[in-house]
Amino acid sequence: MKRTLSIVALALLVALALVSCAPKGPAEIVIGGVGPVSGEAATFGKSTQEGCELAVEEWNAKGGVLGQQIKLVYEDDKGDAAEGAAVWTKLIQQDKVVAIVGTVMSKVSLAGAPISEQYGVPMISPTSTNPSVTFADGKLREFVFRACFIDPFQGTVGAKFAYDDLGARKAAAIFDVGNDYTKGLSEFFRDTFIALGGEVVAFEAHATGATDFKAQLTKIVQAKPDVVYISDYYNDVALIAKQLRELGFTGPLVGGDGWDSPDLVKLGGEAVENGFFTNHYSKDDTRPEVQDFVRKYTAKFGAAPDALATLAYDAMNIMLDAISRAGSTEGVKIRDALKATDFAAVSGRTMFDEQHNPVKAAAIIEIKGGQQVYRTTVAP
Amino acid sequence: MGSIFNLQQVVNGLQLGSIYALIALGYTMVYGIVRLINFAHGDFFMVGAYAAYGAFFLFNAALGGSGLPMAGIALVLAMAASGGIALLTNRLAYKPLRYKPKLSSLITAIGVSMLIEYVFSAIPFIGPSFRAFPEILPSRPIQIGPNATISTQAILDIGVAAVLMIGLTVLVRHTALGKAMRAVSQDKDAAKLMGIDVEKVIGWTFLIGGSFAGAAGLLAGMTYPRIFPFMGILPGLKAFIAAVLGGIGNIPGAVLGAYIMGVAETFATAYNSLLGEGIAFAILIVVLLVRPRGILGEKTADKI
Numbered sequence: 137m138k139r140t141l142s143i144v145a146l147a148l149l150v151a152l153a154l155v156s157c158a159p160k161g162p163a164e165i166v167i168g169g170v171g172p173v174s175g176e177a178a179t180f181g182k183s184t185q186e187g188c189e190l191a192v193e194e195w196n197a198k199g200g201v202l203g204q205q206i207k208l209v210y211e212d213d214k215g216d217a218a219e220g221a222a223v224w225t226k227l228i229q230q231d232k233v234v235a236i237v238g239t240v241m242s243k244v245s246l247a248g249a250p251i252s253e254q255y256g257v258p259m260i261s262p263t264s265t266n267p268s269v270t271f272a273d274g275k276l277r278e279f280v281f282r283a284c285f286i287d288p289f290q291g292t293v294g295a296k297f298a299y300d301d302l303g304a305r306k307a308a309a310i311f312d313v314g315n316d317y318t319k320g321l322s323e324f325f326r327d328t329f330i331a332l333g334g335e336v337v338a339f340e341a342h343a344t345g346a347t348d349f350k351a352q353l354t355k356i357v358q359a360k361p362d363v364v365y366i367s368d369y370y371n372d373v374a375l376i377a378k379q380l381r382e383l384g385f386t387g388p389l390v391g392g393d394g395w396d397s398p399d400l401v402k403l404g405g406e407a408v409e410n411g412f413f414t415n416h417y418s419k420d421d422t423r424p425e426v427q428d429f430v431r432k433y434t435a436k437f438g439a440a441p442d443a444l445a446t447l448a449y450d451a452m453n454i455m456l457d458a459i460s461r462a463g464s465t466e467g468v469k470i471r472d473a474l475k476a477t478d479f480a481a482v483s484g485r486t487m488f489d490e491q492h493n494p495v496k497a498a499a500i501i502e503i504k505g506g507q508q509v510y511r512t513t514v515a516p
Numbered sequence: 517m518g519s520i521f522n523l524q525q526v527v528n529g530l531q532l533g534s535i536y537a538l539i540a541l542g543y544t545m546v547y548g549i550v551r552l553i554n555f556a557h558g559d560f561f562m563v564g565a566y567a568a569y570g571a572f573f574l575f576n577a578a579l580g581g582s583g584l585p586m587a588g589i590a591l592v593l594a595m596a597a598s599g600g601i602a603l604l605t606n607r608l609a610y611k612p613l614r615y616k617p618k619l620s621s622l623i624t625a626i627g628v629s630m631l632i633e634y635v636f637s638a639i640p641f642i643g644p645s646f647r648a649f650p651e652i653l654p655s656r657p658i659q660i661g662p663n664a665t666i667s668t669q670a671i672l673d674i675g676v677a678a679v680l681m682i683g684l685t686v687l688v689r690h691t692a693l694g695k696a697m698r699a700v701s702q703d704k705d706a707a708k709l710m711g712i713d714v715e716k717v718i719g720w721t722f723l724i725g726g727s728f729a730g731a732a733g734l735l736a737g738m739t740y741p742r743i744f745p746f747m748g749i750l751p752g753l754k755a756f757i758a759a760v761l762g763g764i765g766n767i768p769g770a771v772l773g774a775y776i777m778g779v780a781e782t783f784a785t786a787y788n789s790l791l792g793e794g795i796a797f798a799i800l801i802v803v804l805l806v807r808p809r810g811i812l813g814e815k816t817a818d819k820i
Binding site: 313340341342343345346347348350351352354355357358359371374375378381382383384399402403405406 | 520522525665667669670742789790792
């Protein structure tokens with residue numbers, strides 16, 4: 137009796153194993169998506185998911201990739217590094233994804249990247265700006281790419297815009313000395329502006345949390361710059377702009393994507409007029425890729441896409457394009473195809489540099505009449 | 517060095533000093549009367565900023581957006597709110613401890629300070645994050661030299677501070693209440709024996725000191741249009757140092773100390789931004805080492 141039972145049990149086990157090995161319906165390629173759908177950055181995760189879904193849907197409508205339909209498995213990392221690592225392992229080991237598009241926050245991408253690297257599963261982070269996501273400890277992560285430009289790049293583009301479009305020859309900069317983002321932007325702005333042939337007449341730091349910047353701004357105004365570069369986040373930018381105007385400076389102000397908030401105009405009012413900032417993209421850009429995407433996205437989700445949705449859409453398209461060019465789902469081949477990317481993405485024609493950061497143009501947004509208005513696109 | 521020590525930087529320093537002066541007066545008056553360092557005073561300043569913010573949304577539409585009457589109403593309401601909360605703090609927190617050891621009141625003051633900050637953070641329409649202070653009066657630069665401007669906002673800051681300080685001087689020197697305040701600050705027991713209602717005088721002192729902080733709150737909101745519940749901590753601390761520098765308990769001393777602080781901080785910041793943040797505390801250490809009673813302060817053995 138006992139023996140019969142164990143034979144039956146064994147038979148059942150074998151049957152189960154067979155069932156789980158059996159092919160499940162038509163062949164499909166599984167791609168992982170990761171974003172913080174819950175937690176402090178929930179809207180970021182949702183936008184990212186929508187961008188991924190729209191891209192996959194479009195590819196599937198055109199017949200998928202490598203002749204197979206694409207299945208997107210989208211996981212929530214909750215904006216938490218430990219959760220991110222668990223999700224990455226789950227996608228690779230259980231869902232057998234061939235590639236991953238994710239995630240938003242740098243600290244979580246930093247947890248996922250080594251796992252992608254270990255298993256040789258290529259990933260593109262749509263919006264993690266920390267340089268060490270793709271390049272850490274002097275070593276390139278072979279399977280890790282990103283779709284957004286890294287922070288210092290904005291300083292470079294800002295300088296080109298100030299020099300070429302605004303015709304400025306003398307520039308000044310102010311930044312938060314306790315914040316690597318603003319410091320990095322300002323340093324790259326300064327270096328590029330000088331390299332272009334301009335002169336940086338004042339380069340001033342301010343302490344984190346300061347509200348009175350007049351001492352530094354007086355030095356800036358008295359150095360008579362044509363343009364002032366303000367790399368801070370919007371709420372400092374507004375105070376700095378107001379105080380600059382009170383000191384009599386009427387020239388243009390230039391900054392980075394830290395300006396991108398409706399509160400900038402609320403706090404700064406008229407002072408931030410004649411202000412320009414670099415951003416990943418503008419929904420008012422007239423390029424057909426942009427207008428086409430904005431229309432399709434709005435039709436599907438009922439609201440205009442933000443930068444996160446756009447970059448996720450771009451990242452997914454870049455990944456699927458690489459798989460299609462690789463002609464294979466092997467990690468190494470996808471990686472090599474990614475390295476050779478030259479893709480007309482919504483946020484601009486994208487190629488990767490030797491550190492797997494995209495080389496692409498930035499949109500310049502102007503503050504005009506209290507509104508954000510698309511001004512131009514500047515290539516690095 | 518030309519861009520560090522010049523007329524423009526002096527104007528910047530005077531504007532900053534005016535806001536410090538209005539806060540420092542409350543510190544010094546309360547200390548003069550009850551020998552208490554009221555660490556919640558910086559929060560009265562914050563309450564004033566929020567009262568002005570609220571006043572704008574209540575009355576601006578009715579006034580059709582005209583700036584000066586709006587600024588007047590905001591000033592009155594800010595002073596009333598801060599004066600009121602100062603009075604309330606005195607009644608509820610400090611009065612029961614009046615004849616207990618000094619340390620009890622001091623620790624209570626720190627507690628009251630945090631209580632106000634966190635209660636304000638918890639109120640939904642105030643909340644813990646930055647709020648954009650509305651533009652009540654647009655600020656324009658006026659050229660006053662080849663390399664210097666003064667903004668209309670700076671004129672307002674310095675002007676309001678000057679008017680209030682003159683008013684306070686008249687009150688202290690030429691009114692019965694002022695005489696009573698001076699009497700209580702000299703000798704509480706003797707004043708009581710002379711028939712002065714000491715508690716009433718203390719109440720008035722909190723009310724006036726608090727209302728000055730409220731006025732500073734409005735001016736700070738207009739000058740630096742970003743308010744949040746913890747905005748009072750640093751200006752409060754710096755104004756306290758200004759009061760110590762001038763001689764705590766001494767009214768002209770607080771004003772002098774505040775203007776010295778404002779100008780010193782501006783010069784130091786122009787020299788190096790981080791030095792500017794630290795200069796206040798460097799001044800405090802030097803004053804305590806070299807002249808603990810401050811510039812105009814009278815000699816006493818025990819400050820806290």
